[in-house]
Amino acid sequence: MNYHWNWGVFLSRTPSGESTYLGWLLQGLWWTVALSLAAWALALLLGTIFGVLRTVPGRWLPGLGAAYVELFRNVPLLVQLFSWYFVMPELLPRAWGDAIKQLDPMLQQFLAAWVCLGTFTAARVAEQVRAGIGSLPRGQRAASLALGLTLPQAYRHVLLPMSFRIIVPPLTSEFLNVFKNSAVASTIGLIELSRQSQQLVDYTAQPYEAFIAVTVLYLLVNVVVMAGMRWVESRARVPGYIGSK
Amino acid sequence: MYDFDWSSIPGALPILATGALITLKITATAIVVGILWGTLLAVARMSGRPWLAWPAAAYVNLFRSVPLVMVILWFYLIVPQLLRRGLDIPASYDIRMASGLVAFALFESAYYSEIIRAGIQSVSRGQVSAALALGMTGGQAMRLVVLPQAFRNMVPLLLTQAIILFQDTSLVYVIGLADFFGAAYKVGDRDGRLVELLLFAGFLYFLACFGASVLVRRLQRRVAA
Numbered sequence: 001m002n003y004h005w006n007w008g009v010f011l012s013r014t015p016s017g018e019s020t021y022l023g024w025l026l027q028g029l030w031w032t033v034a035l036s037l038a039a040w041a042l043a044l045l046l047g048t049i050f051g052v053l054r055t056v057p058g059r060w061l062p063g064l065g066a067a068y069v070e071l072f073r074n075v076p077l078l079v080q081l082f083s084w085y086f087v088m089p090e091l092l093p094r095a096w097g098d099a100i101k102q103l104d105p106m107l108q109q110f111l112a113a114w115v116c117l118g119t120f121t122a123a124r125v126a127e128q129v130r131a132g133i134g135s136l137p138r139g140q141r142a143a144s145l146a147l148g149l150t151l152p153q154a155y156r157h158v159l160l161p162m163s164f165r166i167i168v169p170p171l172t173s174e175f176l177n178v179f180k181n182s183a184v185a186s187t188i189g190l191i192e193l194s195r196q197s198q199q200l201v202d203y204t205a206q207p208y209e210a211f212i213a214v215t216v217l218y219l220l221v222n223v224v225v226m227a228g229m230r231w232v233e234s235r236a237r238v239p240g241y242i243g244s245k
Numbered sequence: 246m247y248d249f250d251w252s253s254i255p256g257a258l259p260i261l262a263t264g265a266l267i268t269l270k271i272t273a274t275a276i277v278v279g280i281l282w283g284t285l286l287a288v289a290r291m292s293g294r295p296w297l298a299w300p301a302a303a304y305v306n307l308f309r310s311v312p313l314v315m316v317i318l319w320f321y322l323i324v325p326q327l328l329r330r331g332l333d334i335p336a337s338y339d340i341r342m343a344s345g346l347v348a349f350a351l352f353e354s355a356y357y358s359e360i361i362r363a364g365i366q367s368v369s370r371g372q373v374s375a376a377l378a379l380g381m382t383g384g385q386a387m388r389l390v391v392l393p394q395a396f397r398n399m400v401p402l403l404l405t406q407a408i409i410l411f412q413d414t415s416l417v418y419v420i421g422l423a424d425f426f427g428a429a430y431k432v433g434d435r436d437g438r439l440v441e442l443l444l445f446a447g448f449l450y451f452l453a454c455f456g457a458s459v460l461v462r463r464l465q466r467r468v469a470a
Binding site: 070071073074075076077078079080082083086087090091176179180181182183184186187194197198201207208211214215218219222 | 247307310311312313314315318319322323326408412413415416418419426430439440443444446447450451454455458
Protein backbone atom coordinates (compact mmCIF):
# COMPACT_ATOMS: atom_id res chain seq x y z
CA MET A 1 0.00 0.00 0.00
CA ASN A 2 1.65 3.19 -1.15
CA TYR A 3 -1.04 5.78 -0.59
CA HIS A 4 0.21 9.13 0.67
CA TRP A 5 -1.99 10.30 3.47
CA ASN A 6 -2.13 14.06 3.56
CA TRP A 7 -4.64 15.56 5.95
CA GLY A 8 -3.03 18.93 5.43
CA VAL A 9 -4.71 19.03 2.02
CA PHE A 10 -7.81 20.60 3.61
CA LEU A 11 -5.83 23.71 4.50
CA SER A 12 -4.45 24.30 1.02
CA ARG A 13 -6.05 26.85 -1.27
CA THR A 14 -8.58 25.92 -3.94
CA PRO A 15 -7.62 26.73 -7.55
CA SER A 16 -9.68 29.92 -7.53
CA GLY A 17 -7.71 30.93 -4.44
CA GLU A 18 -10.59 32.42 -2.51
CA SER A 19 -11.13 29.50 -0.17
CA THR A 20 -9.48 26.41 1.25
CA TYR A 21 -10.73 22.87 0.69
CA LEU A 22 -11.87 22.93 4.29
CA GLY A 23 -13.90 26.00 3.34
CA TRP A 24 -15.55 24.00 0.55
CA LEU A 25 -16.37 21.24 2.97
CA LEU A 26 -17.99 23.63 5.41
CA GLN A 27 -19.88 25.29 2.56
CA GLY A 28 -21.26 21.87 1.62
CA LEU A 29 -22.22 21.27 5.23
CA TRP A 30 -23.96 24.63 5.30
CA TRP A 31 -26.09 23.77 2.27
CA THR A 32 -26.95 20.38 3.71
CA VAL A 33 -28.03 21.90 7.01
CA ALA A 34 -29.91 24.82 5.43
CA LEU A 35 -31.74 22.54 3.01
CA SER A 36 -32.62 20.02 5.70
CA LEU A 37 -33.89 22.56 8.21
CA ALA A 38 -35.97 24.38 5.60
CA ALA A 39 -37.40 21.08 4.36
CA TRP A 40 -38.14 19.98 7.91
CA ALA A 41 -40.13 23.15 8.58
CA LEU A 42 -42.17 22.58 5.44
CA ALA A 43 -42.63 18.91 6.34
CA LEU A 44 -43.92 19.70 9.82
CA LEU A 45 -46.41 22.20 8.43
CA LEU A 46 -47.74 20.03 5.58
CA GLY A 47 -47.49 16.84 7.62
CA THR A 48 -49.60 18.31 10.42
CA ILE A 49 -52.23 19.50 7.95
CA PHE A 50 -52.51 16.17 6.14
CA GLY A 51 -52.21 14.14 9.34
CA VAL A 52 -55.09 16.09 10.88
CA LEU A 53 -57.15 15.68 7.71
CA ARG A 54 -56.91 11.92 8.08
CA THR A 55 -58.50 12.06 11.54
CA VAL A 56 -61.38 14.48 10.97
CA PRO A 57 -64.91 13.14 10.57
CA GLY A 58 -66.36 12.70 7.09
CA ARG A 59 -65.12 10.95 3.96
CA TRP A 60 -63.57 13.47 1.63
CA LEU A 61 -61.01 15.10 3.86
CA PRO A 62 -59.58 11.85 5.30
CA GLY A 63 -59.52 10.50 1.74
CA LEU A 64 -57.53 13.52 0.60
CA GLY A 65 -55.05 13.01 3.45
CA ALA A 66 -54.67 9.33 2.60
CA ALA A 67 -54.18 10.08 -1.11
CA TYR A 68 -51.38 12.51 -0.29
CA VAL A 69 -49.59 10.00 1.90
CA GLU A 70 -49.90 7.16 -0.61
CA LEU A 71 -48.72 9.30 -3.52
CA PHE A 72 -45.61 10.59 -1.76
CA ARG A 73 -44.71 7.31 -0.11
CA ASN A 74 -44.94 5.14 -3.20
CA VAL A 75 -42.78 7.07 -5.65
CA PRO A 76 -38.98 6.99 -5.16
CA LEU A 77 -37.44 10.16 -3.76
CA LEU A 78 -35.18 10.49 -6.80
CA VAL A 79 -38.15 10.38 -9.18
CA GLN A 80 -39.91 13.01 -7.07
CA LEU A 81 -36.84 15.23 -7.10
CA PHE A 82 -36.39 14.99 -10.87
CA SER A 83 -40.10 15.68 -11.29
CA TRP A 84 -39.91 18.87 -9.25
CA TYR A 85 -36.73 19.95 -11.02
CA PHE A 86 -37.29 18.94 -14.64
CA VAL A 87 -41.03 18.37 -15.00
CA MET A 88 -42.71 21.01 -12.84
CA PRO A 89 -41.34 24.10 -14.67
CA GLU A 90 -42.68 22.63 -17.93
CA LEU A 91 -46.17 21.96 -16.60
CA LEU A 92 -46.66 25.35 -14.94
CA PRO A 93 -48.08 28.19 -17.06
CA ARG A 94 -45.38 29.26 -19.49
CA ALA A 95 -44.67 32.63 -17.84
CA TRP A 96 -44.08 30.97 -14.45
CA GLY A 97 -41.93 28.24 -15.91
CA ASP A 98 -39.80 30.81 -17.72
CA ALA A 99 -39.47 32.86 -14.56
CA ILE A 100 -38.20 29.80 -12.70
CA LYS A 101 -35.71 28.96 -15.44
CA GLN A 102 -34.26 32.45 -15.29
CA LEU A 103 -33.43 32.15 -11.60
CA ASP A 104 -29.89 31.54 -10.46
CA PRO A 105 -29.19 27.81 -11.13
CA MET A 106 -28.19 27.21 -7.52
CA LEU A 107 -31.47 28.74 -6.35
CA GLN A 108 -33.43 26.59 -8.80
CA GLN A 109 -31.75 23.48 -7.44
CA PHE A 110 -32.31 24.55 -3.87
CA LEU A 111 -36.01 25.32 -4.44
CA ALA A 112 -36.67 22.01 -6.17
CA ALA A 113 -34.82 20.07 -3.47
CA TRP A 114 -36.58 22.00 -0.71
CA VAL A 115 -40.08 21.42 -2.04
CA CYS A 116 -39.22 17.80 -2.83
CA LEU A 117 -37.76 16.93 0.58
CA GLY A 118 -40.46 18.90 2.37
CA THR A 119 -43.41 17.24 0.63
CA PHE A 120 -41.74 13.81 0.75
CA THR A 121 -41.07 14.03 4.49
CA ALA A 122 -44.51 15.54 5.12
CA ALA A 123 -46.09 12.22 4.11
CA ARG A 124 -44.09 10.47 6.86
CA VAL A 125 -44.84 13.21 9.40
CA ALA A 126 -48.54 12.98 8.52
CA GLU A 127 -48.51 9.29 9.39
CA GLN A 128 -46.93 10.03 12.77
CA VAL A 129 -49.37 12.85 13.50
CA ARG A 130 -52.27 10.60 12.63
CA ALA A 131 -50.90 7.84 14.86
CA GLY A 132 -50.36 10.35 17.67
CA ILE A 133 -53.91 11.66 17.47
CA GLY A 134 -55.21 8.11 17.18
CA SER A 135 -53.35 7.09 20.34
CA LEU A 136 -55.15 9.68 22.47
CA PRO A 137 -58.07 8.45 24.55
CA ARG A 138 -61.32 9.02 22.68
CA GLY A 139 -62.60 10.97 25.69
CA GLN A 140 -60.23 13.88 25.01
CA ARG A 141 -61.97 14.81 21.79
CA ALA A 142 -65.40 14.22 23.27
CA ALA A 143 -64.61 16.23 26.39
CA SER A 144 -63.24 19.16 24.37
CA LEU A 145 -66.35 19.26 22.22
CA ALA A 146 -68.60 18.88 25.27
CA LEU A 147 -66.87 21.88 26.83
CA GLY A 148 -68.01 23.90 23.87
CA LEU A 149 -64.79 24.01 21.82
CA THR A 150 -65.30 23.92 18.08
CA LEU A 151 -63.54 21.09 16.23
CA PRO A 152 -60.65 23.33 15.07
CA GLN A 153 -60.28 24.62 18.63
CA ALA A 154 -60.23 21.08 19.99
CA TYR A 155 -57.38 20.24 17.60
CA ARG A 156 -55.46 23.40 18.34
CA HIS A 157 -55.70 23.44 22.10
CA VAL A 158 -56.10 19.80 23.09
CA LEU A 159 -55.45 17.11 20.48
CA LEU A 160 -52.41 18.47 18.62
CA PRO A 161 -50.43 19.66 21.66
CA MET A 162 -50.92 16.26 23.28
CA SER A 163 -50.10 14.20 20.21
CA PHE A 164 -46.97 16.22 19.36
CA ARG A 165 -45.60 15.51 22.80
CA ILE A 166 -46.23 11.81 22.29
CA ILE A 167 -44.69 11.54 18.82
CA VAL A 168 -41.36 13.25 19.52
CA PRO A 169 -39.36 9.96 19.36
CA PRO A 170 -40.60 8.85 15.91
CA LEU A 171 -40.28 12.43 14.65
CA THR A 172 -36.63 12.35 15.72
CA SER A 173 -35.88 9.55 13.31
CA GLU A 174 -37.75 11.37 10.53
CA PHE A 175 -35.71 14.48 11.30
CA LEU A 176 -32.49 12.45 10.98
CA ASN A 177 -33.80 11.04 7.70
CA VAL A 178 -34.20 14.54 6.26
CA PHE A 179 -30.46 15.15 6.64
CA LYS A 180 -29.61 11.83 5.05
CA ASN A 181 -32.14 12.25 2.25
CA SER A 182 -30.81 15.72 1.48
CA ALA A 183 -27.80 14.00 -0.10
CA VAL A 184 -30.09 13.12 -3.02
CA ALA A 185 -30.05 16.82 -3.97
CA SER A 186 -26.52 16.21 -5.26
CA THR A 187 -28.08 14.44 -8.28
CA ILE A 188 -29.51 17.71 -9.63
CA GLY A 189 -26.21 19.48 -9.05
CA LEU A 190 -26.67 21.15 -5.67
CA ILE A 191 -23.18 21.19 -4.17
CA GLU A 192 -24.12 20.05 -0.69
CA LEU A 193 -22.00 17.90 1.57
CA SER A 194 -22.08 14.58 -0.32
CA ARG A 195 -21.37 16.34 -3.61
CA GLN A 196 -18.37 18.06 -2.06
CA SER A 197 -16.82 14.66 -1.42
CA GLN A 198 -16.78 13.99 -5.17
CA GLN A 199 -15.61 17.49 -5.96
CA LEU A 200 -12.75 17.15 -3.49
CA VAL A 201 -11.73 13.85 -5.07
CA ASP A 202 -11.61 15.53 -8.47
CA TYR A 203 -9.60 18.52 -7.26
CA THR A 204 -7.25 17.11 -4.62
CA ALA A 205 -6.68 13.49 -5.70
CA GLN A 206 -6.90 12.61 -1.99
CA PRO A 207 -10.07 10.46 -2.11
CA TYR A 208 -9.70 8.79 1.28
CA GLU A 209 -9.33 12.01 3.25
CA ALA A 210 -12.24 13.61 1.40
CA PHE A 211 -14.61 10.69 1.95
CA ILE A 212 -13.64 10.16 5.56
CA ALA A 213 -14.07 13.87 6.33
CA VAL A 214 -17.52 14.02 4.72
CA THR A 215 -18.65 10.82 6.43
CA VAL A 216 -17.49 12.14 9.80
CA LEU A 217 -19.40 15.38 9.20
CA TYR A 218 -22.58 13.38 8.53
CA LEU A 219 -22.02 11.42 11.74
CA LEU A 220 -21.50 14.70 13.58
CA VAL A 221 -24.77 16.12 12.25
CA ASN A 222 -26.46 12.93 13.40
CA VAL A 223 -25.04 13.20 16.91
CA VAL A 224 -25.96 16.86 17.25
CA VAL A 225 -29.52 16.32 16.04
CA MET A 226 -29.96 13.33 18.32
CA ALA A 227 -28.70 15.24 21.35
CA GLY A 228 -30.98 18.15 20.53
CA MET A 229 -34.01 15.92 20.10
CA ARG A 230 -33.26 14.07 23.32
CA TRP A 231 -33.45 17.40 25.09
CA VAL A 232 -36.76 18.19 23.36
CA GLU A 233 -38.01 14.75 24.30
CA SER A 234 -37.18 15.20 27.96
CA ARG A 235 -38.94 18.56 27.99
CA ALA A 236 -42.00 17.32 26.12
CA ARG A 237 -42.64 14.13 28.04
CA VAL A 238 -46.24 13.80 29.20
CA PRO A 239 -46.36 12.98 32.94
CA GLY A 240 -48.14 9.72 33.64
CA TYR A 241 -47.17 7.97 30.37
CA ILE A 242 -44.85 4.96 30.42
CA GLY A 243 -42.13 6.85 28.55
CA SER A 244 -41.94 9.44 31.33
CA LYS A 245 -40.21 8.55 34.52
CA MET B 246 -49.19 24.66 -21.92
CA TYR B 247 -46.80 21.80 -22.42
CA ASP B 248 -47.38 19.55 -25.44
CA PHE B 249 -47.14 15.96 -24.34
CA ASP B 250 -45.64 13.49 -26.78
CA TRP B 251 -45.59 9.94 -25.49
CA SER B 252 -44.38 8.42 -28.78
CA SER B 253 -40.85 7.62 -27.58
CA ILE B 254 -42.07 5.26 -24.86
CA PRO B 255 -43.18 2.20 -26.92
CA GLY B 256 -39.81 1.98 -28.66
CA ALA B 257 -38.01 2.37 -25.35
CA LEU B 258 -39.74 -0.55 -23.64
CA PRO B 259 -36.89 -3.06 -24.20
CA ILE B 260 -34.35 -0.64 -22.65
CA LEU B 261 -36.70 0.01 -19.76
CA ALA B 262 -37.20 -3.73 -19.25
CA THR B 263 -33.42 -4.26 -19.11
CA GLY B 264 -33.25 -1.51 -16.53
CA ALA B 265 -36.10 -3.01 -14.52
CA LEU B 266 -34.19 -6.28 -14.44
CA ILE B 267 -31.21 -4.52 -12.83
CA THR B 268 -33.55 -2.87 -10.32
CA LEU B 269 -35.03 -6.26 -9.40
CA LYS B 270 -31.62 -7.91 -9.22
CA ILE B 271 -30.31 -5.34 -6.75
CA THR B 272 -33.52 -5.41 -4.74
CA ALA B 273 -33.55 -9.21 -4.49
CA THR B 274 -29.87 -9.46 -3.57
CA ALA B 275 -30.18 -6.77 -0.91
CA ILE B 276 -33.26 -8.47 0.59
CA VAL B 277 -31.62 -11.90 0.81
CA VAL B 278 -28.22 -10.72 2.03
CA GLY B 279 -29.84 -8.07 4.20
CA ILE B 280 -32.01 -10.56 6.05
CA LEU B 281 -29.23 -13.13 6.50
CA TRP B 282 -26.49 -10.70 7.51
CA GLY B 283 -29.04 -8.59 9.41
CA THR B 284 -30.08 -11.62 11.48
CA LEU B 285 -26.47 -12.38 12.34
CA LEU B 286 -25.92 -8.76 13.35
CA ALA B 287 -29.06 -8.70 15.48
CA VAL B 288 -28.17 -11.95 17.23
CA ALA B 289 -24.59 -10.77 17.77
CA ARG B 290 -25.87 -7.52 19.22
CA MET B 291 -28.10 -9.35 21.68
CA SER B 292 -25.59 -12.07 22.51
CA GLY B 293 -24.42 -10.39 25.71
CA ARG B 294 -20.78 -10.82 24.64
CA PRO B 295 -19.21 -7.36 24.32
CA TRP B 296 -16.67 -8.42 21.68
CA LEU B 297 -19.60 -9.48 19.44
CA ALA B 298 -22.23 -6.96 20.49
CA TRP B 299 -20.06 -3.89 20.25
CA PRO B 300 -18.82 -4.25 16.64
CA ALA B 301 -22.34 -5.21 15.51
CA ALA B 302 -23.80 -2.10 17.15
CA ALA B 303 -21.08 0.06 15.64
CA TYR B 304 -21.75 -1.39 12.18
CA VAL B 305 -25.48 -0.81 12.40
CA ASN B 306 -25.20 2.71 13.80
CA LEU B 307 -22.55 3.71 11.28
CA PHE B 308 -24.58 2.61 8.25
CA ARG B 309 -27.75 4.11 9.65
CA SER B 310 -26.14 7.53 10.15
CA VAL B 311 -24.74 7.94 6.66
CA PRO B 312 -26.80 8.78 3.56
CA LEU B 313 -27.30 5.91 1.13
CA VAL B 314 -25.84 8.09 -1.63
CA MET B 315 -22.59 8.32 0.33
CA VAL B 316 -22.49 4.56 0.90
CA ILE B 317 -22.98 3.90 -2.80
CA LEU B 318 -20.16 6.33 -3.61
CA TRP B 319 -17.89 4.74 -1.00
CA PHE B 320 -18.32 1.37 -2.60
CA TYR B 321 -17.81 2.75 -6.09
CA LEU B 322 -15.02 5.30 -5.70
CA ILE B 323 -13.09 4.17 -2.64
CA VAL B 324 -13.40 0.50 -1.75
CA PRO B 325 -12.69 -0.94 -5.25
CA GLN B 326 -9.45 1.06 -5.44
CA LEU B 327 -8.40 -0.48 -2.14
CA LEU B 328 -9.28 -3.95 -3.38
CA ARG B 329 -7.59 -3.34 -6.70
CA ARG B 330 -4.29 -2.87 -4.94
CA GLY B 331 -4.77 -6.10 -3.05
CA LEU B 332 -6.58 -8.34 -5.51
CA ASP B 333 -5.14 -7.25 -8.84
CA ILE B 334 -8.45 -6.53 -10.57
CA PRO B 335 -7.91 -5.24 -14.13
CA ALA B 336 -8.72 -1.53 -14.39
CA SER B 337 -11.01 -2.11 -17.38
CA TYR B 338 -13.42 -4.30 -15.42
CA ASP B 339 -16.82 -2.58 -15.03
CA ILE B 340 -17.42 -2.56 -11.31
CA ARG B 341 -20.65 -0.58 -11.22
CA MET B 342 -23.02 -3.52 -10.85
CA ALA B 343 -20.82 -5.18 -8.22
CA SER B 344 -20.47 -1.88 -6.37
CA GLY B 345 -24.23 -1.36 -6.37
CA LEU B 346 -24.95 -4.88 -5.16
CA VAL B 347 -22.43 -4.74 -2.33
CA ALA B 348 -23.40 -1.22 -1.23
CA PHE B 349 -27.10 -2.06 -1.05
CA ALA B 350 -26.60 -5.43 0.61
CA LEU B 351 -24.38 -4.02 3.36
CA PHE B 352 -26.47 -0.87 3.81
CA GLU B 353 -29.81 -2.67 4.01
CA SER B 354 -28.39 -5.23 6.46
CA ALA B 355 -28.15 -2.47 9.04
CA TYR B 356 -31.82 -1.58 8.62
CA TYR B 357 -32.96 -5.19 8.51
CA SER B 358 -30.93 -5.91 11.62
CA GLU B 359 -32.90 -3.30 13.56
CA ILE B 360 -36.23 -4.76 12.42
CA ILE B 361 -35.10 -8.26 13.32
CA ARG B 362 -33.80 -7.14 16.70
CA ALA B 363 -37.19 -5.60 17.50
CA GLY B 364 -38.83 -8.84 16.31
CA ILE B 365 -36.65 -10.95 18.60
CA GLN B 366 -37.42 -8.65 21.51
CA SER B 367 -41.13 -9.09 20.84
CA VAL B 368 -40.89 -12.83 21.66
CA SER B 369 -41.71 -13.42 25.31
CA ARG B 370 -38.83 -14.25 27.65
CA GLY B 371 -40.65 -17.36 28.87
CA GLN B 372 -40.06 -18.96 25.46
CA VAL B 373 -36.29 -18.84 25.97
CA SER B 374 -36.55 -20.07 29.55
CA ALA B 375 -38.77 -22.96 28.50
CA ALA B 376 -36.42 -23.92 25.66
CA LEU B 377 -33.40 -23.84 27.98
CA ALA B 378 -35.32 -25.84 30.61
CA LEU B 379 -36.01 -28.47 27.97
CA GLY B 380 -32.26 -28.86 27.59
CA MET B 381 -31.66 -26.85 24.44
CA THR B 382 -28.45 -24.85 24.14
CA GLY B 383 -28.68 -21.09 23.73
CA GLY B 384 -28.05 -21.39 19.99
CA GLN B 385 -30.73 -24.03 19.57
CA ALA B 386 -33.25 -21.97 21.52
CA MET B 387 -32.54 -19.00 19.26
CA ARG B 388 -32.67 -21.01 16.03
CA LEU B 389 -35.57 -23.35 16.76
CA VAL B 390 -37.79 -21.35 19.10
CA VAL B 391 -37.14 -17.61 19.10
CA LEU B 392 -36.29 -16.81 15.46
CA PRO B 393 -39.23 -18.69 13.88
CA GLN B 394 -41.69 -16.79 16.06
CA ALA B 395 -39.85 -13.51 15.62
CA PHE B 396 -39.88 -13.83 11.82
CA ARG B 397 -43.59 -14.59 11.82
CA ASN B 398 -44.24 -11.31 13.62
CA MET B 399 -41.81 -9.41 11.44
CA VAL B 400 -42.99 -10.40 7.97
CA PRO B 401 -45.03 -7.22 7.35
CA LEU B 402 -42.18 -4.96 8.47
CA LEU B 403 -39.61 -6.88 6.43
CA LEU B 404 -41.81 -6.51 3.36
CA THR B 405 -42.39 -2.81 3.98
CA GLN B 406 -38.62 -2.36 4.17
CA ALA B 407 -38.35 -4.26 0.89
CA ILE B 408 -40.68 -1.73 -0.75
CA ILE B 409 -38.54 1.14 0.54
CA LEU B 410 -35.44 -0.64 -0.69
CA PHE B 411 -37.03 -1.19 -4.11
CA GLN B 412 -37.60 2.57 -4.36
CA ASP B 413 -34.11 3.37 -3.12
CA THR B 414 -32.41 1.27 -5.80
CA SER B 415 -33.07 4.21 -8.14
CA LEU B 416 -30.14 5.91 -6.37
CA VAL B 417 -27.65 3.77 -8.32
CA TYR B 418 -28.15 6.63 -10.75
CA VAL B 419 -25.28 8.35 -8.90
CA ILE B 420 -22.79 5.79 -10.21
CA GLY B 421 -24.29 5.78 -13.68
CA LEU B 422 -25.85 2.34 -13.48
CA ALA B 423 -28.94 2.19 -15.72
CA ASP B 424 -31.58 0.60 -13.53
CA PHE B 425 -35.25 1.22 -14.40
CA PHE B 426 -35.06 4.85 -13.40
CA GLY B 427 -31.65 5.36 -15.02
CA ALA B 428 -32.91 3.82 -18.25
CA ALA B 429 -35.99 6.06 -18.25
CA TYR B 430 -33.82 9.12 -17.64
CA LYS B 431 -31.42 8.14 -20.41
CA VAL B 432 -34.19 7.66 -22.97
CA GLY B 433 -35.88 10.89 -21.93
CA ASP B 434 -32.63 12.79 -22.20
CA ARG B 435 -31.82 11.26 -25.59
CA ASP B 436 -35.23 12.01 -27.12
CA GLY B 437 -35.73 15.36 -25.40
CA ARG B 438 -38.78 13.84 -23.72
CA LEU B 439 -37.66 13.91 -20.11
CA VAL B 440 -41.06 15.11 -18.86
CA GLU B 441 -42.94 12.16 -20.33
CA LEU B 442 -40.36 9.53 -19.34
CA LEU B 443 -40.11 10.77 -15.75
CA LEU B 444 -43.90 10.83 -15.36
CA PHE B 445 -44.14 7.37 -16.90
CA ALA B 446 -41.44 5.98 -14.59
CA GLY B 447 -43.04 7.61 -11.56
CA PHE B 448 -46.42 6.18 -12.50
CA LEU B 449 -45.05 2.63 -12.82
CA TYR B 450 -43.15 2.92 -9.52
CA PHE B 451 -46.35 4.13 -7.89
CA LEU B 452 -48.40 1.23 -9.27
CA ALA B 453 -45.85 -1.36 -8.13
CA CYS B 454 -45.28 0.09 -4.66
CA PHE B 455 -48.90 0.98 -3.96
CA GLY B 456 -50.03 -2.48 -5.04
CA ALA B 457 -47.38 -4.12 -2.89
CA SER B 458 -48.19 -1.99 0.15
CA VAL B 459 -51.90 -2.84 -0.14
CA LEU B 460 -50.95 -6.54 -0.14
CA VAL B 461 -48.66 -6.05 2.87
CA ARG B 462 -51.45 -4.32 4.77
CA ARG B 463 -53.79 -7.22 4.05
CA LEU B 464 -51.15 -9.67 5.25
CA GLN B 465 -50.57 -7.58 8.36
CA ARG B 466 -54.24 -7.84 9.27
CA ARG B 467 -54.09 -11.59 8.87
CA VAL B 468 -50.94 -11.94 11.00
CA ALA B 469 -52.45 -9.73 13.68
CA ALA B 470 -55.72 -11.70 13.70
